Amino acid sequence: MFGKRRDNTPPATAELETEVLPAPPAPAPARGRPAYFGPGFTAEGAIQFEGQLDLDGQFSGDIRAARLIIGPTGRCDGTVICDSLVVKGRFSGSASCRELEVHTGAHLMADVTYTEIRVTPRAQISGRLMHRNR
């Protein structure tokens, strides 16, 4: 009937993984030219960049950047800490950001701590969303 749990996800009282993520860096204009990882690019590891990162390929690991844009063909799996996170493709893992944008056709399966969110219709979001005041 009502209130019946439809899945086997743990209750919301469980310790949130996103809580341990540090706050994203203070908003700063992205320096220099954006870094672009095109379709066909596959890598894993850790990326630290002070500017904008455009990901149209696949990456798994940790990303720290001012702005991360996961394009429609982009796949990202891991931990992301950035000021602005834009998802048009697929993202799974956990993230901490100030601004979160999830576009039409995006798949977000992650725990995200954010300050501001914007979701366009037909974006798929599964996971925990935690709002952080600034």
Added chain:
Amino acid sequence: MIDHTKDTKGCLFVGEGVTISGEITLPGAIFVDGVVDGTIEARELFVGASGCVTGSAKVAKADIRGVMGQHLEAAEHVTLRSTGRLEGKVVYRSIDIERGGIVQGEMVCEAALPETAAAAPAAEALGDERSRDAVASSLSDPTDPSAAP
């Protein structure tokens, strides 16, 4: 004010300052500008900017400008407006969150439909939403800029 010339059959209007608690089941839409504490089962749920729902709601469509707490299950579409706040668990098929809207909790997407199949009902829903918006905005403060579609 509420425009009674519209078809309000099967609908429930909870005005500002009104508190209802218990189990509510209705075939139409529920408009909440007051406080509802309990369970709601309806076709559509509209929570106005001053509205607050605590408990659980099982609906086809939801349009949130106020606070929706604990458990929302929407078989079709959820629209979270800029003044809205969603807390707890949200089970939905498609969602639209305006800038300023706050989600605090767990989201479960039930969209199993492929992109192309999902596109048609979504477009239809948007058309329907516009007419519903007219009803909804007539309920909320006309000076509220977020009330305009």
